[in-house]
Amino acid sequence: MHLFFTFFDSFYSNLLNSLFNQVKTIQPYMKKNQSNLHHLFQKSRRGFIKNTAFAAGFFIVPRHVLGKGFIAPSDKLNIAAIGVGGKGGSDIKEFSKSPKVNLVALCDVDERASAASRKLFDKASYYADFREMLEKEKNNIDAVSVSTPDHTHAVATLAAMQLHKHVYVQKPLTHDIYEARILTQAAAKYKVITQMGNQGGSGDGVRKMKEWYDAGLIGEVHSVQCWTNRPVWPQGIPTPTGKFDIPKELNWDLWIGPSKMIDYNPAYVPFSWRGWWAFGTGALGDMACHIMDPVFRILPILFPSEVECSIANSFKAMWTEGNNADSCPPSSIIHLTYPVNTGKGTIKVTWMDGGLLPERPDELLPNEMMGSWDGGVIFEGTKGKMMCGCYGANPTLLPTKRMKEETLPAETLKRVPEGHYVQWVNACIDGFGKGVTSSPFEYAGPLTESILMGNLAIRSWQMTNPSSKERTDKYLGRKKLLWDAHNMKITNFDEANAFVKREYRDGWKLEL
Numbered sequence: 001m002h003l004f005f006t007f008f009d010s011f012y013s014n015l016l017n018s019l020f021n022q023v024k025t026i027q028p029y030m031k032k033n034q035s036n037l038h039h040l041f042q043k044s045r046r047g048f049i050k051n052t053a054f055a056a057g058f059f060i061v062p063r064h065v066l067g068k069g070f071i072a073p074s075d076k077l078n079i080a081a082i083g084v085g086g087k088g089g090s091d092i093k094e095f096s097k098s099p100k101v102n103l104v105a106l107c108d109v110d111e112r113a114s115a116a117s118r119k120l121f122d123k124a125s126y127y128a129d130f131r132e133m134l135e136k137e138k139n140n141i142d143a144v145s146v147s148t149p150d151h152t153h154a155v156a157t158l159a160a161m162q163l164h165k166h167v168y169v170q171k172p173l174t175h176d177i178y179e180a181r182i183l184t185q186a187a188a189k190y191k192v193i194t195q196m197g198n199q200g201g202s203g204d205g206v207r208k209m210k211e212w213y214d215a216g217l218i219g220e221v222h223s224v225q226c227w228t229n230r231p232v233w234p235q236g237i238p239t240p241t242g243k244f245d246i247p248k249e250l251n252w253d254l255w256i257g258p259s260k261m262i263d264y265n266p267a268y269v270p271f272s273w274r275g276w277w278a279f280g281t282g283a284l285g286d287m288a289c290h291i292m293d294p295v296f297r298i299l300p301i302l303f304p305s306e307v308e309c310s311i312a313n314s315f316k317a318m319w320t321e322g323n324n325a326d327s328c329p330p331s332s333i334i335h336l337t338y339p340v341n342t343g344k345g346t347i348k349v350t351w352m353d354g355g356l357l358p359e360r361p362d363e364l365l366p367n368e369m370m371g372s373w374d375g376g377v378i379f380e381g382t383k384g385k386m387m388c389g390c391y392g393a394n395p396t397l398l399p400t401k402r403m404k405e406e407t408l409p410a411e412t413l414k415r416v417p418e419g420h421y422v423q424w425v426n427a428c429i430d431g432f433g434k435g436v437t438s439s440p441f442e443y444a445g446p447l448t449e450s451i452l453m454g455n456l457a458i459r460s461w462q463m464t465n466p467s468s469k470e471r472t473d474k475y476l477g478r479k480k481l482l483w484d485a486h487n488m489k490i491t492n493f494d495e496a497n498a499f500v501k502r503e504y505r506d507g508w509k510l511e512l
Contacts, residue, residue, distance in 0.1 A: 085113025088147030094421035111249035154179035171289035178501035184445030196444035199420035200391030219383030225358035228375035230283035236330035240267035258508035282328030283353035301338035303485035363398035
């Protein structure tokens with residue numbers, strides 16, 4: 001019956017296309033209104049097929065009769081996109097490279113940011129509120145892309161999954177640790193295809209390094225160094241003040257979403273929201289899902305058991321004003337300890353941002369590049385080291401001459417030639433249980449939780465005791481924090497648990 005529906009859907013759609021081409025007498029009208037009519041036919045096609053299913057006993061037309069290269073509507077993925085400016089705009093362009101994609105609806109709270117996407121995909125419906133879009137388009141769409149600021153990832157994604165829509169979500173998967181756990185559980189509950197937007201996870205680089213590691217070329221890894229050149233936006237600055245008129249093209253209430261309402265300020269939009277804890281997740285949230293991804297794909301680790309950090313600050317901020325707890329720091333170093341999954345030993349992972357770099361390995365020649373311009377990873381094992389750039393690109397053994405001296409293992413892991421975006425598209429069409437993605441939430445959720453532990457440590461570091469009188473009383477969170485991953489709880493400094501799950505403002509919730 002499925003084969004019949006596929007055939008009949010194709011025949012029906014081909015018939016409609018023929019009618020459009022043959023009705024010459026009303027061609028000007030058709031040209032002007034074809035988009036609306038096509039949307040109407042698309043909307044009713046499932047009902048049409050259902051009501052005419054009896055026709056299965058009367059005719060069968062081979063697919064090749066419908067034309068070479070023809071893709072039936074039933075073979076296409078109807079996508080709605082939430083957040084279509086900036087990265088969201090580039091995301092939907094990547095999806096549209098597949099001939100199997102149909103962009104049905106676009107949603108963005110800012111008409112300025114969304115203008116280019118609305119022009120490019122002018123047949124798609126447009127909304128400001130994703131909740132309205134999902135309600136009105138739920139019968140027309142199969143999947144949803146979420147490319148909003150970090151603080152609205154979780155609410156938009158869960159709403160789509162609860163309608164049993166497949167989801168592609170930009171990194172980091174969520175703003176909070178709790179949100180990551182909820183989305184991981186939701187993906188399993190609602191049985192949808194999921195993918196986080198850390199495209200390096202579909203690259204060849206991380207697969208090569210996994211094959212090298214599995215072949216024992218660097219032995220057992222005991223420590224890893226990770227770094228990025230981010231932030232490339234303001235951080236570690238005073239909270240903005242002043243009154244500004246909200247641009248008429250921007251729905252500020254929807255942009256704020258579940259966060260606490262504050263006054264509009266151009267310091268937050270369209271890009272610098274990344275540096276403010278209310279909306280973004282700083283340099284770590286922006287880049288660690290790319291840079292630390294190889295660490296989690298290659299090594300036998302899951303959740304950290306301990307985390308500690310230190311952050312940079314100016315003399316004035318340190319001794320006069322205190323740390324600004326609203327803003328992410330200008331740079332930081334984070335140390336994470338991971339139990340090995342076998343129960344034997346631990347692995348230390350260090351993260352650096354804001355221009356801080358680890359010491360160059362002795363095995364790296366003075367003029368050889370360490371990582372890439374925007375970051376990198378160095379694995380240190382009992383038999384050697386290996387290194388890559390951001391996204392797992394340009395992997396190499398250290399010293400680099402080993403690449404010629406060693407007999408490198410044959411490929412054992414399947415590559416993703418179609419790329420991260422089209423991989424998700426194809427997986428959605430294949431369906432849950434059949435389609436495969438590189439960063440499903442069962443992987444991306446724990447990865448995000450682990451990464452956001454670093455931000456929990458940073459925000460604990462920034463805490464001060466407002467009633468303290470001595471300098472030594474101020475720095476409550478500057479300690480090693482012990483993490484109970486199962487219960488999502490810091491066990492030795494309860495104040496830090498405020499950063500596991502934030503409070504949503506009235507009208508917003510996150511419930512399975």
